[in-house]
Amino acid sequence: MVTPEQVKQYIATGLACEVLEVSGDGHHFEATIVARAFDGLPRVRQHQLVYQALGERMREEIHALSMKTYSPHEWKNRA
Numbered sequence: 001m002v003t004p005e006q007v008k009q010y011i012a013t014g015l016a017c018e019v020l021e022v023s024g025d026g027h028h029f030e031a032t033i034v035a036r037a038f039d040g041l042p043r044v045r046q047h048q049l050v051y052q053a054l055g056e057r058m059r060e061e062i063h064a065l066s067m068k069t070y071s072p073h074e075w076k077n078r079a
Helices: 004-014 043-054 072-076
Strands: 019-024 028-034 064-070
Touching: 004 019, 004 028, 004 043, 028 043, 028 072, 043 064, 064 072
Parallel strands: 028 064
Antiparallel strands: 019 028
C-alpha cells in the first residue's frame, strides 16, 4: 500500500514544489501543491503536470488523487 509520504516523494521527484502537502489512506489521497511551473497555466494544465510527474504510478499504485494546485502568486494571494 502506498503511503502519503511516498506520493509526496513521487511528486517532488518529478516536479519542483515550493509547498507540497499530501494526506490519504493508502488508496485515496489529497494534495496541495505550489510550483513555479504552474505560473500562467490553467488549472487543468497544472493538474496534467502533476499526473505527468506521477507517471504510471497513477494507474498502478494510486487509485484517487484530489489536488489543489497553485502558482506561488496564487498561493500568496489565496483567500
